Amino acid sequence: MLARLPIPPSTCCPFDLAKVLDGSQDFRWRPLEAGWHSGVLDGNIVHVRQDRGHLEYRAHTNLDSLLKSYFRLDEDIDAICATLSSLDPHMAALVQAYPHVRVLRQPNPWECTVAYICSAINKVGLISGIVEGIAEEIGKPVKLGQDIRYTFPSPEQVREAGPTPLSAMRLGLKRDRHILDAAGQVCRGELDLNRLSLSKTPYPETKRRLKQLHGVGHKIADCIALFSLDKPEAFPIDTHIRKALMSRYFPPGARLSDKQLREFARAHFGRYAGWAGQLLFQSQRNAAS
DNA sequence: CGCCAGGGTAGAC
């Protein structure tokens, strides 16, 4: 089926699909022809394209609510922009320079967890290949037109597949064991990712639970919380964010631990710290390349 | 070959 969703107009931060996906926190988008992009969202293969004020998509079923949630079409982006711009002059400049930045709401926290366990000390392109590889090895094929993709395997599927396919992928840094262990925790009901996504589960408790997973520390727990568990105050600190913070908010030569940087971010950026972090990330990556 | 990439961990003080 082919469908169209209206994109709410925004004066300061208009929606730009290509840029949103390019700087995306979801590793599973692939460009197609004529402005279309192929993705796999929570088991659904989907093609999306922007036609001015509308989001067009092709899929096997109605994905209106899923896509609205994913791209945050139901959210007041102008209000978030205004909040970020009011934090300090640098943030105001970044909102103007990168108006397309969005923190997407990924529908599958399990996939997000595995993807970011694989992200440690890897380049974005490589992470993308690893996540795709896990889907191809253990997931199920899904087809839309001539496009064949693979669903990301559920914890049950990962556990049934056992250690062999993961170790054969040579993920390094014991990531194969971390993923299998996390799958076991979810399967045994020791880890309830859906409960953590509820607004009644606050950010601190969410992060504490995620950090109990092997291979998940402050940074990756914050990525999972921010990108798939609806915790906009989560502030993942990686090498880029560290550099951006040090150059813009502290005098040259200052030495701050990650703990001090987390405390600064919480106090200075507040409720939408994660969005502020995405802006810093974009600017730092842009400056580096 | 050397270096680094969207870190995490155990063990040491």
Next chain:
DNA sequence: GTCTACCATGGC
């Protein structure tokens, strides 16, 4: 609480 060595792989 903070510092350190080590974990493993691919791309340039």
